[in-house]
Amino acid sequence: MMKQNQKLLLLCGDSYQDISLLAAVNEAQKLNAKDGNALVLYLGEENAITQEVGEQVVVSKLKLDAFRTTLLSYTGSRLLLAFADKQILNLLFRLEETGFFKDASIRIIGPSLQRYRTFYQQADQRRLFQELGYQVPASALVGSVREAIEFSEGIQFPIMIWPVASKQGQGRKIAHNLDDLCEAVETGLAVSPSQQCLLEFSTYGFKELDFVVMRDREDNHYLAASIESIDPVGIHSSDSYQFMPAVTLTDREFQNLREAAIHISRYLKLTGAISIKFALDPTSYAFYILEVNPFASDSISMASMGLGYSLFEQGVQLQLGRSLEHLPHPLLKDLKAVYEPSLDYIFFKIPIFSDAAKNARLNTQIHSYGAVYGFGKRIDEAYQQALETIKDKYLLTVFPEEMSDDELIQKIARHMPHRLFYILEALKRGFEFEELLDLSKLAPVYLQVLANLVAMEKEAEVATGPAFLPVEPSAGLYEVKAGASYYLTQNGTNESLGLDAACVLVDDLEICDERFYQKVRKQVKELKEKGQQVILLTNRPFTESLADKVYYLSINETSLRLIQTIDQVKEIVKLSNLQ
Secondary structure, three states, X not given: OOOOOOOEEEEEOOOOHHHHHHHHHHHHHXXXXXXXXXXXXXEOOOOHHHHHHHHHEEEEOOOHHHHHHHHHXXXXXXXXXXXXXXXXXXXXXXXXXXXXXXXXXXXXXXXXXXXXXXXOOHHHHHHHHHHOOOOOOOEXXXXXXXXXXXXXOOOOOOEEEEEOOOHHHOOOEEEOXXXXXXXXXXXXXXXXXXXXXXXXXXXXXXXXXXXXXXXXXXXXXXXXXXXXXXXXXXXOHHHOOEEEOOOXXXXXXXXXXXXXXXXXXXXXXXXXXXXXXXXXXXXXXXXXXXXXXXXXXXXXXXXXXXXXXXXXXXXXXHHXXXXXXXXXXXXXXXXXXXXXXXXXXXXXXXXXXXHHHOOOOOOOXXXXXXXXXXXXXXXXXXXXXXXXXXXXXXXXXXXHHHOOHHHHHHHHHOOOOOHHHXXXXXXXXXXXXXXXXXXXXXXXXXXXXXXXXXXXXXXXXXXXXXXXXXXXXXXXXXXXXXXXXXXXXXXXXXXXXXXXEEEEEOOHHHOOOHHHHHXXXXXXXXXXXXXXXXXXXXXXXXXXXOOOOXXXXXXXXXHHHHOOOHHHHHHHHHXXXXX
């Protein structure tokens, strides 16, 4: 029989505090539902999350002695590193060198520490990539400002400075001249646990992409997600507008990056969820591999939300030894987890910034504290839905419409938070497309998306009459639902339409999520208690009945062409009621 102290310890660092910790707690709860043997070991400071979850989390200082003492309370246990970070790895390496794990009968499951050692430092990763035949930026590992100056003499600025194993990317900076370099290296050495910095030729301005790979120990694997950042390399991906899947790549570019991501994860023999970050030269097919991250991160979190199932949960199962060929697919019946998703929608992320950070200049440091998301059939549609979420939750505290032209130019050119909102306002004021390209440094395709949104809004304003809001058949699903909602809720009531029904907009791409059912049920219940019938607007039927007197107004290409007058809306509703 297993002793009380023999646990499965999910090691968790604070590099991605909320993401890692919440994901680890969630997975521990699922594991405990089966055998009650999992526990989160969090290395960091007490916070609101650790206090809320209580006994499910053991907190230890991120110090060698404190960590060793805590582990001695769990002799005979197993350590799972899916939610760890490089700071924790550093402590594990030091303990291993003393023979601690053998003496304490503690076993690390998943990839071995020796495997992690091969790519622990960015310099190690660069050597590996080079051995595999991939192009790597010129780089050097330095331990002093003098060494940094000597390296800079052989390459051109800008130069990227990476403090080795620093917390949350702390100290990362792009130096554009010698003064910048000296200051950045001095700061970087101070925040690096090993007092070292990796200097390399900067890929500043290149297109940044994240590819997430799932792999088991039997070498089964699949590409879970490709995430594209609108902002180029040089702005932290957490602060960037992002969407998945990556859709602006040529097939050759996509296949090159997919092949490289899978090749690297297999070569390193990693298991679970692995994020590989790329910098793609926008003028050629050349690319650089920036980082390999086998731990919980914002990329894996975004991919999970976009897919509708947890890659964290699947990654834990893979590190515990389960096979992708035997795990059931989380959403699709009769399919195994090894199935590679192919999305027919866009998932868009808008970062959220506090008032204190809204005037910051975006760079390689993290300034955002969260994000909102939207789904759509196109980039502009998904962005529009995410934007509505911001407005609904009153998270947007900037008002571009109140700014002068000069203020807008400054916000756009200096890469300030919320800069897409500033660009939208500039487009509304008639700024030239080429001028905004030069100011923003955005790729033309992204700026065109914003220009399309502005054009769509202007067309709607012109076309809108007192009776109805026309919706073009070519419009995206978001506009379709918005238009239909307008008809059915005109003047805040349906009395003018002769309809005794309340309209509930259903985000059809969320309906596979049980939590969404709960939200809709509550909304429908409240309306029915008031004696109202309910019409659900969706482009596909609900998979679960909610109650009597709930009607489904199917939004598709056929019904879209019909929705041109109020009378036609009435007819659609009548037909819907007969189904």
